[in-house]
Amino acid sequence: MSxxxxxxxxxxxxxxxxxxxxxxxxxxxxRVTVIGPEENQSANGHRKTLTRPLRINETHLADGTxxxxxxxxxxxxxxxxxxxxxxxxxDLVVSGINRGPNLGQDLTYxxxxxxxxxxxxxxxxxxxxSLNDRSLEADYSTAAEIAxxxxxxxxxxxxxxxxxxxxxxxxxxxxxxxxxxxxxxxxSVYRDELVPRIDPYGRPYYWIGGEAPTGDVxxxxxxxxxxxxxYVSITPIHLDMTVHTMxxxxxxxxxx
Ligand code: MN
Numbered sequence: 001m002s003x004x005x006x007x008x009x010x011x012x013x014x015x016x017x018x019x020x021x022x023x024x025x026x027x028x029x030x031r032v033t034v035i036g037p038e039e040n041q042s043a044n045g046h047r048k049t050l051t052r053p054l055r056i057n058e059t060h061l062a063d064g065t066x067x068x069x070x071x072x073x074x075x076x077x078x079x080x081x082x083x084x085x086x087x088x089x090x091d092l093v094v095s096g097i098n099r100g101p102n103l104g105q106d107l108t109y110x111x112x113x114x115x116x117x118x119x120x121x122x123x124x125x126x127x128x129x130s131l132n133d134r135s136l137e138a139d140y141s142t143a144a145e146i147a148x149x150x151x152x153x154x155x156x157x158x159x160x161x162x163x164x165x166x167x168x169x170x171x172x173x174x175x176x177x178x179x180x181x182x183x184x185x186x187x188s189v190y191r192d193e194l195v196p197r198i199d200p201y202g203r204p205y206y207w208i209g210g211e212a213p214t215g216d217v218x219x220x221x222x223x224x225x226x227x228x229x230x231y232v233s234i235t236p237i238h239l240d241m242t243v244h245t246m247x248x249x250x251x252x253x254x255x256x
Contacts, residue, residue, distance in 0.1 A: 011111025
């Protein structure tokens with residue numbers, strides 16, 4: 001087991017404390033390679049940079065670990081690593097630990113999850129980890145221990161093709177975590193607001209602002225329900241986004 005190659009990335013930026021915690025937790029499984037975006041790329045989704053070059057710089061995490069930063073998106077980080085920038089074999093891709101949850105439809109925006117999508121596209125077992133705490137002072141120690149336990153289990157079983165795990169961890173001490181739940185995506189409720197401003201030249205510009213999203217925490221079996229009730233949420237996510245149950249219905253519509 002100690003010869004495994006583990007690729008660690010995130011979307012909060014190469015110097016985010018959650019990345020440091022995750023890289024540290026992965027060390028017992030083998031050779032850890034860290035590559036992340038040089039700046040915060042949260043909510044940047046599954047972006048692939050094709051219209052400009054990508055720069056990769058060598059750097060070090062706060063504990064001295066060698067790391068690489070790119071000026072691309074999280075998925076770019078995984079792509080350049082898998083396409084040959086990292087010479088050693090990679091067996092597993094982990095992303096996070098994100099500052100803030102990735103629940104429900106957040107997955108479609110999440111750079112953390114996008115990095116895991118990219119890992120799955122490159123045929124590697126991939127896991128996204130997020131902590132349900134958006135504060136800059138968030139403590140990642142519980143989440144790192146949970147990540148270690150989950151990775152240990154995934155190494156034992158592997159994951160099916162084009163499948164990743166989306167893991168959300170409550171903001172609780174380890175002793176207060178209620179357990180682990182296998183969940184489905186819940187339904188997010190976004191509270192975004194368009195905030196218009198005027199620039200110094202009199203032209204309007206806009207922010208997408210508003211409160212953080214919520215969701216139905218009472219829908220049992222969902223990611224939101226689990227995290228709200230103190231459980232670690234583990235959701236299997238597939239890259240085949242086809243609504244298989246709608247294929248027969250659409251055939252009956254007789255498009256022409
Ligand atoms: Mn983030």
